[in-house]
Amino acid sequence: MSGSEAPRASAVTVRQEDVRRLCDFLYRRTGMLFAEDKRYYIDRRLEERIAATGAESFQAYFALLRSDADHEIQYLVNAFTVNETYFYREEHQLRCMTSDLLDDIVQRKPVGETIRIWSVPCATGEEPYSICMWLMENFSRVDSYNIEIVGSDIDTRALKAAAEGVYGKRALMRLPQGLVDRYFEKDGPDKYRIDAGLRNSVTFTAVNLVDSQGMAQHRDFDIVFCRNVLIYFDDASRRLAAENLYDCIQPGGYICLGHSETMSRISPLFNVCRYPDAIVYRKPVREHD
Amino acid sequence: MPFVKSNAPANTGPARRDMGADVAHLQSGDLETRWNAARALGGCAEAVPALAAALAAEHAPQVREALATALLRVGNEASVAALIPHIRSPDAALRAIAIEALQALPDATRPFMQRLLADDDMDVRILALELLRGMPAAEATRLACGVLEREQHPNVCAAAIDVLAETGTPVAVPVLRACASRFAGTPFIPFAVSAAIARISAES
Numbered sequence: 193m194s195g196s197e198a199p200r201a202s203a204v205t206v207r208q209e210d211v212r213r214l215c216d217f218l219y220r221r222t223g224m225l226f227a228e229d230k231r232y233y234i235d236r237r238l239e240e241r242i243a244a245t246g247a248e249s250f251q252a253y254f255a256l257l258r259s260d261a262d263h264e265i266q267y268l269v270n271a272f273t274v275n276e277t278y279f280y281r282e283e284h285q286l287r288c289m290t291s292d293l294l295d296d297i298v299q300r301k302p303v304g305e306t307i308r309i310w311s312v313p314c315a316t317g318e319e320p321y322s323i324c325m326w327l328m329e330n331f332s333r334v335d336s337y338n339i340e341i342v343g344s345d346i347d348t349r350a351l352k353a354a355a356e357g358v359y360g361k362r363a364l365m366r367l368p369q370g371l372v373d374r375y376f377e378k379d380g381p382d383k384y385r386i387d388a389g390l391r392n393s394v395t396f397t398a399v400n401l402v403d404s405q406g407m408a409q410h411r412d413f414d415i416v417f418c419r420n421v422l423i424y425f426d427d428a429s430r431r432l433a434a435e436n437l438y439d440c441i442q443p444g445g446y447i448c449l450g451h452s453e454t455m456s457r458i459s460p461l462f463n464v465c466r467y468p469d470a471i472v473y474r475k476p477v478r479e480h481d
Numbered sequence: 482m483p484f485v486k487s488n489a490p491a492n493t494g495p496a497r498r499d500m501g502a503d504v505a506h507l508q509s510g511d512l513e514t515r516w517n518a519a520r521a522l523g524g525c526a527e528a529v530p531a532l533a534a535a536l537a538a539e540h541a542p543q544v545r546e547a548l549a550t551a552l553l554r555v556g557n558e559a560s561v562a563a564l565i566p567h568i569r570s571p572d573a574a575l576r577a578i579a580i581e582a583l584q585a586l587p588d589a590t591r592p593f594m595q596r597l598l599a600d601d602d603m604d605v606r607i608l609a610l611e612l613l614r615g616m617p618a619a620e621a622t623r624l625a626c627g628v629l630e631r632e633q634h635p636n637v638c639a640a641a642i643d644v645l646a647e648t649g650t651p652v653a654v655p656v657l658r659a660c661a662s663r664f665a666g667t668p669f670i671p672f673a674v675s676a677a678i679a680r681i682s683a684e685s
Contacts, residue, residue, distance in 0.1 A: 306485065324484060340487040393484030404520065427585040431550045435520060438543075461543050 204242050206235055210250040214238060217257065222269055222346065223402035223429030237271040266348055273347040277318045279325070279359075280366040282419065285448045286326040288470035289415060293446050294331060297414045300444060306338040310413040310440065312399060313421050314343030317354025318363055320394045321386050323417070325375055344399040344410065351396045357386035402429050407436040414442055420450035434459035444477040504528055507535040512544060519547035524554035533563030542574065549582040561589045565597070568608050580608055587615040594624055603634050610640040614647060621648040626656040635667045642670070646677035654678055 211234055215226050226234050238253075245264065247253035257264050280286065297307060311320040320343035327334050345351050361382050364372055372384065379385035399406050401421065418437060422430050437447060438461045447462060448470065462473035498521050506518035519535065522528040529552065536548040552560040567579035583590050590612055597609035610628065613621040621644060628641040638660055645653045657674045664670035 308487070327483075334483045337483065338485045339483050340485055342487050390484075392486070395487040404523070427581070428550075428553050428556075431546070431553065431585070432523070435547060435550055439520070459546065461546060 204239070204247065204249055204253070206238055206242075206250050210254070211235070211238070213254065214257075217254075218268070218272065219426070219429075221265060222400060223425050223433065224269075224272060225424065225426040225429070226272070237268075241268050241271055270347045270349040273313075273315075273345075273350065277315050278363045278366055279318050279322045281318065281322070282451060283366070284469045285417070285419075285472070286322065287330075288448070288467050288472060289323075290326065290330045291469060292467040293415055293472065294333075297445070298333060298337070301337070303333075303336045304338070306340055308340045308342070308413045308415075308442075310410065310416045311341070311343045312401070312410075312416065312418050313345040313347075314351075314354060314396070315345060315347070316350045316359075316363075317343055317357060317386075317394070317396070318359070319343065319417060319419075320354070320396075321357065321375075321390055324390045324393055325371060329371070341394045342397060342410065342413075343394050344397045346398065346400050348398050351398060354394075355391070355396050357391045359384050359386070401425075401433040401436060404432070404436055407440060410440050412442050413440055414445045416441055416445070416447045418447055418449060420453070422449065423453055431459060434461060438462070438475060441475045443475055445475050447473045447475070449473065500525060500528060504531040507531055507548075512541050515539070515541070515544045516547050519544055519551050523547075523551040525551075526555050526557060526559065529555055529557075529559045529563055532560075536563070536567065536575075545575065545578055549578045553582045553585055556586055556589055558589050558592060561586055561593060565593060568597075569602060569605055576608070580611060583612055584615045587612070591616070591620075595627075598624060598628050599631075603637055606632070606634075606637045607640045610637070610644050613644045616648075618648045618650055622650045622653050625649065626653050629656050629660045635664055635670055638664060638670060639673055642673045642677050646673075646680045649677060649681045651681060654681060657681075 211231060215234065219225055238250075241264070242250070242253045244267070245253060245256060245262075247256060256262075257268060294307070301307065309320075309323055311323060314320050320341050323341055327339060343351075343354055345354070358379050359376075361384075364376070364384060375387045375390060376384040377387065397410070399410060401407065401418075402425070416437060422433060425433060438459070441447060446465070449472075462475055465472050465474050500522070503518040503521045506514050507522075509515050509518070515535070519532070522532055532548055532551050532555075536545060536552070539545050539548060549564070552563055561583065564579045564582050567575050568583070570576050570579070594609065594612065597612070598606055600606050600609065606628070610625065613624055616624075625641045625644045625648075629638055629645075632638050632641065642657065642660070645657060649657075657678055661671040661674035
């Protein structure tokens, strides 16, 4: 059985109790919390995975999941994560990055040093590539610094797509035609592939925000874009993720959340910074900065 | 292009840490050392007494957060018992940290609820009511109703009514009405009861 098989309908009956067990398991492994009011969402994805593995009952599937046979945990996580996004989403934060955040960061970095930017979760790559394009177009000192851009996600299937860099028209809907012409090449009907130069500029890694050990391998970022993921976590996981992110950011570095999220409800570890284009959060430079 | 490839992180596997050293580092004079030790001890049940002692002595907000998260990750009754004393702290920030951590541990907090809701300190009773918001509706209703039936202080009753307005089930309605009668001379109580009953009735 393969995780890449096309999903098909499952004839297996899934009971409320089964859903609860699965949600508990998902929570313990990933920190993702799915309430019972998401039953339809959960059922659809669970039925897809049961069908793809050929399991004959929920119990059989759950046993397979717990033993992680054929990396089923990862396939299940992939099925449960939402990857729809588009280029230049929440453009105001990109504007804030070049009009305010980088001005502050370069004051502490001599010319020629490296600026590190992290997009997590990066889904299928639209965000880290958007950051590249935005910097090329809008950061006047782009050639004075080495810039490292890392895109990370828990969903390895999304990361594979991100590295391939092929997108439909919908993902490009916010981009001016000039940018499409400059940074994309046609790749079949209604498909566009991001320019090889940009593709080779981003490093993609798998990461789980609540896995402190895995997160410890990502360090010293100046800016982190972490949008629309913490809202899916419960209190305990959010606290842990916030602390993990704190350790990944340079003192004085910034974290940008989604517009519906506020770090003040997530963690008091960061200071709020209000800029004309966005509210972002900053790791204190000193103990009581 | 100005972009440089980042080195992909090496998959080195979990690093071994010395729990004894981490416990000792909780007392370090260096904030970052204490932070790292608290983070490393997260989920370590044997370290609960040391984490509890460190939380009582710690003043740096970020290390307090990490200590509370570490206790929360253990998530057992011992870690709850370590957090509970801090809801009596004269330090409001520490009280808030303790309450937030306890709210995230409804199962482990459950055995302590009766005692907390009957505490001699009115402020502790009010904070304990906040913990009910994270519990299943039937249980939260039962415990909040118990408070309403015996509580003498209107502020504590108001806190219980507020919890019932959010999580209460229809079984709370007669208890709410009785409370409104008992505090008829304290106008905000009958007002709050009416609002709670309207909310519960709308949802049932």
